[in-house]
Amino acid sequence: MTVRVGPWSVRLAPRALLTGALLLLAAVAVSVVAISTGEFTVPVPDVLAALVGEGTPVAELIVAELRAPRVVTGLLVGAAFGVCGAIFQSLTRNPLGSPDFIGFTAGASTGGILAVVAGGSALAVSGGALAGCVITALLVYGMAFRRGVQGYRLVLVGIGANALLLAVNSYLLTRANINDAATAGAWLTGSLSGRGWEHAVPVALALAVLLPVGAALARPLRMIEMGDDAARAVGIGVERVRAAAVVTGVLLCGVAVAAAGPVVFVALAAPQLARRLTRSAGVTLASSALMGAVLLTVSDLAAQRLLAPTQLPVGVVTAAIGGTYLAFLLRKDRY
Amino acid sequence: MADARLYGSDLTLAYDQRVVATELNVAIPDRSFTVIIGPNACGKSTLLRALARMLKPRTGAVHLDGSVITALPSKEVARRLGLLPQSSIVPDGITVADLVSRGRYPHQRLMRQWSRADEAAVTEAMRATDVTELSDRIVDELSGGQRQRVWLAMALAQETPILLLDEPTTFLDIAHQIEVLDLCADLHEAGRTLVAVLHDLNQACRYATHLIVMRDGQVVAEGDPREVVTPELVERVFDLRCEIITDPQSGTPLIVPEHRRRVSSPA
Numbered sequence: 001m002t003v004r005v006g007p008w009s010v011r012l013a014p015r016a017l018l019t020g021a022l023l024l025l026a027a028v029a030v031s032v033v034a035i036s037t038g039e040f041t042v043p044v045p046d047v048l049a050a051l052v053g054e055g056t057p058v059a060e061l062i063v064a065e066l067r068a069p070r071v072v073t074g075l076l077v078g079a080a081f082g083v084c085g086a087i088f089q090s091l092t093r094n095p096l097g098s099p100d101f102i103g104f105t106a107g108a109s110t111g112g113i114l115a116v117v118a119g120g121s122a123l124a125v126s127g128g129a130l131a132g133c134v135i136t137a138l139l140v141y142g143m144a145f146r147r148g149v150q151g152y153r154l155v156l157v158g159i160g161a162n163a164l165l166l167a168v169n170s171y172l173l174t175r176a177n178i179n180d181a182a183t184a185g186a187w188l189t190g191s192l193s194g195r196g197w198e199h200a201v202p203v204a205l206a207l208a209v210l211l212p213v214g215a216a217l218a219r220p221l222r223m224i225e226m227g228d229d230a231a232r233a234v235g236i237g238v239e240r241v242r243a244a245a246v247v248t249g250v251l252l253c254g255v256a257v258a259a260a261g262p263v264v265f266v267a268l269a270a271p272q273l274a275r276r277l278t279r280s281a282g283v284t285l286a287s288s289a290l291m292g293a294v295l296l297t298v299s300d301l302a303a304q305r306l307l308a309p310t311q312l313p314v315g316v317v318t319a320a321i322g323g324t325y326l327a328f329l330l331r332k333d334r335y
Numbered sequence: 336m337a338d339a340r341l342y343g344s345d346l347t348l349a350y351d352q353r354v355v356a357t358e359l360n361v362a363i364p365d366r367s368f369t370v371i372i373g374p375n376a377c378g379k380s381t382l383l384r385a386l387a388r389m390l391k392p393r394t395g396a397v398h399l400d401g402s403v404i405t406a407l408p409s410k411e412v413a414r415r416l417g418l419l420p421q422s423s424i425v426p427d428g429i430t431v432a433d434l435v436s437r438g439r440y441p442h443q444r445l446m447r448q449w450s451r452a453d454e455a456a457v458t459e460a461m462r463a464t465d466v467t468e469l470s471d472r473i474v475d476e477l478s479g480g481q482r483q484r485v486w487l488a489m490a491l492a493q494e495t496p497i498l499l500l501d502e503p504t505t506f507l508d509i510a511h512q513i514e515v516l517d518l519c520a521d522l523h524e525a526g527r528t529l530v531a532v533l534h535d536l537n538q539a540c541r542y543a544t545h546l547i548v549m550r551d552g553q554v555v556a557e558g559d560p561r562e563v564v565t566p567e568l569v570e571r572v573f574d575l576r577c578e579i580i581t582d583p584q585s586g587t588p589l590i591v592p593e594h595r596r597r598v599s600s601p602a
Binding site: 008222225232275280 | 389413
């Protein structure tokens with residue numbers, strides 16, 4: 001389907017549009033449920049009043065200070081993981097090229113644990129995670145580089161780095177005192193519990209810069225999936241696009257982990273789920289972002305409500321929900 | 336030489352430490368169907384990759400329309416010179432029409448993703464390669480011959496006056512090889528400059544208007560196949576003793592390798 005206005009034209013796939021609209025609807029629905037229900041129910045009209053500062057003090061506290069920032073953080077972090085996963089799966093032409101597998105998430109964890117052990121504040125933990133992610137990425141990319149980076153080399157080097165970092169993380173936990181270890185352990189599962197606007201705003205600012213960059217890279221990345229020569233033949237500066245994509249992907253991963261801890265599986269599952277729903281060829285960034293946002297917020301809702309009053313960390317649920325859904329889609333897979 | 340649209344001068348071609356060719360001078364005659372041929376590892380694909388700016392020469396330069404090719408914007412080059420690489424990766428789940436339309440990338444911009452010219456070029460490329468019927472099929476599910484026609488259609492959709500093909504007939508059976516080469520001959524007749532790396536000397540003689548014969552990174556002979564292909568040349572380049580007769584179908588040289596033992600005549 002093509003939309004032409006004067007000299008401009010945009011190409012749209014109906015199925016991708018429909019999927020995008022449905023995912024957007026799902027994100028809104030989950031947000032509404034997560035904000036208005038719970039131990040203390042706030043009817044939807046009161047939610048809107050509270051958000052614009054016209055509700056009762058109790059409703060305002062619950063909606064605007066407790067629930068809304070948590071949902072917003074979940075949506076943003078989910079989108080960041082989704083796009084980051086899509087970028088690296090596209091670069092490596094491999095679903096296993098997700099940051100969860102190639103060491104980036106583990107490196108962020110190492111940075112976070114080090115900050116916890118050093119007695120750092122929550123901000124220091126976030127900073128440690130971001131730094132850990134970037135340093136790991138630089139090392140992995142540097143080691144995989146030989147006349148450009150081949151996807152399989154990046155995956156292999158990344159898997160090695162991942163194993164090494166997981167060992168380091170375990171070692172750090174065993175050496176830490178019991179309180180630090182408990183704090184770090186909880187953070188390591190990934191959680192949105194207690195996230196306020198101070199978490200949501202930095203992620204929002206980062207995404208405001210990184211998502212447009214990702215959108216501009218989407219088309220050349222799709223071409224590079226056909227091979228470096230094929231992409232160069234149509235005029236793409238392969239190494240330049242790839243470097244820009246790596247930087248964007250790593251920052252997205254780092255920002256997401258800094259805000260919510262190393263939540264597993266969203267970066268792996270969101271692009272794969274999105275691809276199967278849209279039936280598009282290769283990896284798509286926009287639908288991966290939406291799918292990541294929905295996946296993480298649905299998981300967080302389930303983590304809060306399924307075993308209430310026991311609160312699970314969201315990382316436990318993302319693996320369960322994402323994995324089951326992916327298995328279901330793969331079972332009837334044609335694409 | 337400098338009057339050709341595409342030529343390379345004083346090229347040293349190398350991968351890392353391994354030098355493949357030195358002091359190589361090659362010009363592609365405009366509107367020719369040039370075929371590069373030679374034994375394995377003679378540097379023919381390397382030369383083609385250098386002409387297509389896939390490989391940066393260590394010394395010397397490839398020129399396109401009078402400019403050093405690497406100094407031109409890559410997208411600009413891609414509107415004049417296309418390449419069918421030796422192997423490309425089919426994206427999962429892509430349809431034929433979708434893949435062919437990717438050849439239009441150098442003509443597109445973020446806000447001009449699908450002009451009427453794009454549509455016309457894709458339709459024409461699919462018609463020329465006879466894949467219109469397959470347009471909604473998934474490329475992964477096609478046969479090798481069909482898939483190669485689809486890749487060729489993508490290169491055609493790019494609408495470049497010069498088209499480079501790296502072993503376009505590899506992995507195809509004889510009928511599909513001829514089909515692809517006939518298609519190339521049609522494209523050449525329609526006015527394009529074609530450069531192909533081929534393995535089969537007889538096919539090269541039949542289709543080429545200009546032959547470049549290489550060995551050990553050097554051009555040993557070049558010109559009209561009818562003039563350059565001799566038993567001495569074949570022996571010098573391929574270490575193969577042969578007899579050359581005239582192809583009864585095309586009138587071009589046909590290489591008949593010498594048989595090691597005299598065949599006993601049938602009883």
